[in-house]
């Protein structure tokens with residue numbers, strides 16, 4: 040049997056007294072988690088040791104007032120993506136940006152995500168745990184770094200690392216878009232188990248405010264279906280044994296379209312007791328991955344979590360409105376004893392800052408935007424090989440090429456509005472058929488359109504800065520970050536009227552609303568194409584007028600940072616009443632260290 044090493048882990052500083060004590064007194068412990076509890080050994084010792092660590096921290100409090108344990112809440116965000124280390128889209132952005140904003144408000148914050156690659160800034164803690172995944176005992180290891188006031192924990196195991204060649208990019212979920220790794224259930228089961236161990240076994244001393252393990256009184260924030268087993272394991276493996284009895288779980292839905300539906304017979308892989316089967320049970324009319332009866336991870340996550348939150352108030356309403364927008368979980372969401380809360384996302388104002396953006400040649404703010412934009416547009420045109428002309432309005436699009444994002448509707452619309460005085464630059468990766476469609480546009484309209492089927496962060500910044508308008512023609516959009524980034528760069532959104540786009544873009548003030556689209560994904564609805572063409576026409580009519588300048592000003596005057604959303608998250612999580620939880624402080628958006636300590640992938 041392998042062992043947990045309850046080793047202290049101190050990164051970038053001297054080893055503290057309590058960590059020495061920890062090393063000497065705790066030594067090695069052996070622990071195996073199964074739902075039968077047979078192998079959960081030495082729990083009492085583990086608790087005893089953790090108490091010793093806490094006591095030791097308190098002694099320190101007396102002699103060194105720098106350690107202020109117990110302020111705010113202990114938060115553990117768990118996610119398959121964590122930007123900038125791993126990101127295929129907005130999930131990575133949110134887990135990159137919200138935790139530092141919570142930390143800046145005085146909370147102790149950890150994120151737990153897989154180590155998909157050999158991140159150069161994350162160190163081996165040498166702490167290992169053994170967990171039962173499928174029918175095998177697996178030893179996993181924790182890597183760590185402390186960035187922007189947050190303990191970033193990376194779960195190290197070949198099940199994550201061996202899948203990825205080079206940088207993670209889009210290889211997180213499967214070998215290509217639309218194709219999942221066969222062992223995704225085992226991978227994300229392991230992530231959930233690791234996340235339940237991390238706050239207990241890692242003795243982190245990252246900064247002067249907190250030391251020792253996070254302990255039991257934590258709030259887990261699970262994100263999307265990959266982490267939906269977390270409340271299930273919490274309730275069946277830990278709480279019956281007196282561990283995490285106070286802990287609570289908030290499940291955040293970033294996208295109900297991805298639910299983790301698998302064959303019903305796979306339930307045994309999850310190592311959960313039969314009593315939970317009904318929470319997972321799901322029947323749909325699809326044949327993928329098998330016909331008929333299935334398990335649905337997201338469904339179980341919704342039922343077993345203490346609260347469910349999503350990324351905008353309007354999407355929260357859409358989720359319960361019916362099977363179309365709730366993707367057949369609307370009834371479950373209506374049946375839980377609390378309403379789904381909606382908190383609009385913020386954006387990372389450090390990565391997306393027009394005054395300091397390392398990917399653009401001309402920096403600007405609200406006072407200089409009208410001078411800088413034409414230069415940035417010319418730079419973008421030159422970069423993608425379009426005719427350089429600062430007077431021609433340019434429309435951008437950035438997004439995953441899935442039905443959700445409506446790139447197919449956009450392509451159909453481009454054919455109709457490209458005759459106007461306009462250029463279009465489209466950036467995205469995803470389904471091959473959509474990639475081909477956008478690439479074909481530049482063959483058809485070489486002087487007017489570019490379609491780049493790549494995941495290219497510098498180009499995303501160049502488009503956001505250089506375009507006049509950003510088209511967001513989503514069939515559904517839980518929140519959307521593209522329009523937030525665009526507005527901060529004085530680029531006016533032209534967006535579908537769905538989800539967070541309704542909450543964040545004001546018609547005629549900060550953008551143009553197209554109306555809602557059909558959510559039927561199999562085909563492009565000609566009415567939706569007409570709606571885009573008409574709205575693009577309306578937007579182009581305003582181009583270069585005083586109203587256009589006013590809209591740019593309105594866009595750039597907004598505070599789109601995580602500061603406001605983080606306060607709302609705080610209120611929501613405090614309402615869970617976890618022992619020792621306290622309101623935070625009025626912090627800066629990002630912890631002070633962020634400026635010199637920004638993570639790189």
Ligand SMILES: Nc1ncnc2c1ncn2[C@@H]1O[C@H](COP(=O)(O)OP(=O)(O)O[C@H]2O[C@H](CO)[C@@H](O)[C@H](O)[C@H]2O)[C@@H](O)[C@H]1O
Nearest residue numbers: 128129130293438467493494495496499516517518519520
């Ligand atoms: N080809 C490419 N090259 C470079 N960068 C690219 C890119 N394609 C996408 N990106 C980047 O990925 C992010 C996408 O953000 P979205 O909010 O559109 O997310 P997404 O739909 O993936 O996430 C889901 O989760 C988020 C977070 O909650 C919700 O906002 C959203 O509505 C929901 O669908 C942006 O930072 C964008 O710049």
Ligand SMILES: OC[C@H]1O[C@H](O[C@H]2[C@H](O)[C@@H](O)[C@@H](O[C@H]3[C@H](O)[C@@H](O)[C@@H](O)O[C@@H]3CO)O[C@@H]2CO)[C@H](O)[C@@H](O)[C@@H]1O
Nearest residue numbers: 120127128129130131212216217218219263293294297
């Ligand atoms: O940050 C971007 C999005 O990342 C997540 O979505 C991924 C999803 O959770 C994965 O399951 C997978 O989705 C594929 C799906 O499993 C498969 O059956 C097929 O339908 O194709 C899908 C796309 O490949 O990949 C998604 C990312 O592409 C996260 O859950 C979302 O909220 C984020 O928007």
